[in-house]
Amino acid sequence: MEKLRLFIAFMLIAVSSFASRKTDTVIKRDTINLRGYIYDEYGNPIKFVHIQSTQMDVQYNHYKVNCWTDTSGYFELKGAKFNDTLTITEHAIYNTRPIYNRNSRYMVVYLSTKVADLNSSTPIAITHKRLYPKITSSFKIKAYDSGGDYFEVHAPAHFRTGIEKFEQFIKDNVEYPESAIKNNAEGTVQVEFTVERDGRLTNFKILNGIGYGCDEAVIKVLKKSAWWVPAVDNGLPYAMKQTVTVNFALTDK
Numbered sequence: 001m002e003k004l005r006l007f008i009a010f011m012l013i014a015v016s017s018f019a020s021r022k023t024d025t026v027i028k029r030d031t032i033n034l035r036g037y038i039y040d041e042y043g044n045p046i047k048f049v050h051i052q053s054t055q056m057d058v059q060y061n062h063y064k065v066n067c068w069t070d071t072s073g074y075f076e077l078k079g080a081k082f083n084d085t086l087t088i089t090e091h092a093i094y095n096t097r098p099i100y101n102r103n104s105r106y107m108v109v110y111l112s113t114k115v116a117d118l119n120s121s122t123p124i125a126i127t128h129k130r131l132y133p134k135i136t137s138s139f140k141i142k143a144y145d146s147g148g149d150y151f152e153v154h155a156p157a158h159f160r161t162g163i164e165k166f167e168q169f170i171k172d173n174v175e176y177p178e179s180a181i182k183n184n185a186e187g188t189v190q191v192e193f194t195v196e197r198d199g200r201l202t203n204f205k206i207l208n209g210i211g212y213g214c215d216e217a218v219i220k221v222l223k224k225s226a227w228w229v230p231a232v233d234n235g236l237p238y239a240m241k242q243t244v245t246v247n248f249a250l251t252d253k
Contacts (some may be wrong), residue, residue, distance in 0.1 A: 045073025104187025177213030199227035
């Protein structure tokens, strides 16, 4: 009889313990595996760079999904968001910036080298005793004549027939590379270029790429663009940087 009581007491404790045990939380998220490369401005791979998504891990929901580049600059971010802002840990040599991913599954990122400014806030002072007295200039102020022909002009660089025509020109001439189609490559390409003082486009630079010929396809068409109207400051033309963003997307129809 005593053994029966002990058995019943043990079973009650076991049932109570099981009932109070917390169940695992099931998290369901629509994510992608994002891969790609990180290079410097000269096309050399940047190794051991830490990349982090805004997505929390689906197993513990405790830390943000992250990864490191290998010796070839390659990374694979498993479980990132479709539309995500990736961050790169502060680097001693390269300028890091937020990377905006818009449903890309493959990316090529270029980081520029930092320009170290050692002491701009406290410049080094080089002094010497003055040998001759300082001369203070004196001058007369003439009355301003508003009837002259001089006027100030400040205007950014622009496509001669308008931005809508330029976007249409890009859309009509950029072809989806066969290599990208075969490899199911999609994503956003952003190209920086300079509109020179004579309206020519030069200094093409990939700010965000997806590879497989897509980056080159955008630059190829930009080089065929008609000359632009250069930027103007105080009536004089000057070189100005611009960027253009092209999204490559494959449809199911």
